Amino acid sequence: MGKLVSMARPDLSYNNRSGNIPKSFEALRYLTYFNVSFNDLSGEVPISGSFKNFSSQSFMSNEGLCGDPIYGLPPCHTTGPKRRKLMLRVVFSLFGIIVLITIAMALEYAVGRYKRKNLVENTTDFAPGTTLSRFSFYELMQSTQGPWSELSGPAHFATSSSIYRGTLNDGRDVAVKVFDLQCQNAFKSFDVECEVLHNLRHRNLCKVISTCSNQDFKALVLEYISNGSLQKWLYSDDCLLDILHRINIMIDVACALEYLHNGYSTYIVHCDLKPSNVLLDEDMVAHLSDFGIAKLLGEGESSAHTTTVETLGYIAPVFTRTKPSSEIVSGELSLRSWINDSMPNTITRIVVVDSNLLAPEEEDYTEKLKCLSSIMELALNCSMESANERVNMKDVVVALKKIRFQLLT
Structure with a gap:
């Protein structure tokens, strides 16, 4: 039909x-x-x-x-091949949803673990606990093209070292820090820097690329920081830093110190903080360097003391087993006594503000003056006589960023 x-x-x-x-x-x-x-x-x-x-x-x-x-008929019940197809669709859909949820949970766990493991962004290539790659003396000579040019003379009196600029075969410029093994503490300084730097990971710390070590020669191969030290920019007639550059550098250094104090399992005190140990890259980002006399405070240590400061720079007046900013044992080294002991006796007047930084005829003179006043107030809070009254570095970073925001707005 x-x-x-x-x-x-x-x-x-x-x-x-x-x-x-x-x-x-x-x-x-x-x-x-x-x-x-x-x-x-x-x-x-x-x-x-x-x-x-x-x-x-x-x-x-x-x-x-x-x-x-x-x-006016009842609905049909799916049977046979159609029912099987429908069941397969339901099963595959549920399976796909379960797989997607599992992948999402795994990614969330991995991201969370990565964030917990890396407390700061923009870190170096070395993971904690890894071993630095090493050059032999011959390999170091072969891997750098041409003669080295000296960047600086002896770094400080106790562990004298010189820094040279070289170029690796892959075209990277590097700074080669050669330790003078005739100095008493050179071996210890080299070991301390290796131990500290290869475990630390932060964008504001100088990165170690490799090492070269034998009984007669010890050197660190560091990343080359193109714009030199903060000391050059502060005291050279050819360089000029405006107030915004200086605040950014303060924030970079404070972030590095905050990481040393709070961001690593072992509390680290730099012990030799000064403008010549703050290096500026091509983007004027500050990198803290020279950990030759740094102190590592482990969980079992009650305190650490520095008996002699062999370099004219600022050293933290106190150390502690908990945090470098609380419950600290004073070494009778306050900011005022440091100035009196360290500065030459012929210096009787300290110029606090650079004359090129602030001029009364500037349009934004009042705003800059408020900014500088806030910075000086913060500096005084960081150097209180009582350890418990000092500001910790986390709060210092927040305060400096707030000062920068107020200046920009």
């Missing part, structure tokens, strides 16, 4: 017919009337073609029929 393409009005009611209504009936274009009521038909009623125009009258009293509600 499905091949009777011109069939228009079939009436099969009351015929005791059984079975399904053929799907081929949907292709009968001229079908205007269809009646299969009062039979024993079963299965799904077609819904396409001319069947869209029929009503429930066409299918009544067929208990086995199912289909669209417009026919």
Whole structure:
């Protein structure tokens, strides 16, 4: 009957017919009337073609029929291949959702672990506990092209060292710090710098690329910081730092110290903080260097004392086993006594503010003066006689960033 393409009005009611209504009936274009009521038909009623125009009258009293509600029929229950396909879709969908959730949780865990492990961004390539790569003396000579040019003479009196500029075969400029082994503390200074620097990871600390060590020669191969030391920029007639540059440098140094004090498992006190040990890169970002007399305070140590300061720079007046800013044992070295003991006796007047930094005729003179006053107030809070009253470096970083924000706005 499905091949009777011109069939228009079939009436099969009351015929005791059984079975399904053929799907081929949907292709009968001229079908205007269809009646299969009062039979024993079963299965799904077609819904396409001319069947869209029929009503429930066409299918009544067929208990086995199912289909669209417009026919007054119960819905069909999916069975066989269709049901299996539906079940497969549901299973694969649930599996995909579970996989995505698992991946998301794994990524979240990995990111959280990475953040906990790396307290600062923009770090160096060395992970804590790794061993620095080493050059032999011959390899160091071979890996640097041409003669070294001396960047600085002896670093300080106790552990004299000289720094030279060289170029590796891959084109990188490096600074080679050569220790004078004739000096008493040179071996210890070299060991301290290796121990400190290869475990530290911070954008404001000078990075160690490699080492060279034998009984007769010890050197560190450091990243080359192109703009030289802060001392050159402060005291050279050819260099000029405006107030914003200086605040940015203060923030960089404070971030480095905050990491040394709080961001590593062992508390580290630099012990030789001065302008010549602060290096500036091509973007004027400050990098703290020269850890030759640094102190590492482990959990089992009660305190550490520095008996002699062999370099004219600022050394923290106190050390502690907990945090370098609290419950500290004073070495009777305050800021005022340090100035009196360290500065030459001929110096009777200290110029606090650089004349090039602040001039009354400037339009923003008042704002700059407020900024400088805030910095001096912060400096005094950092050098209080009582250790418990001193500001810790975390608060110093926050305060300096607030001062910079006020200056810019």
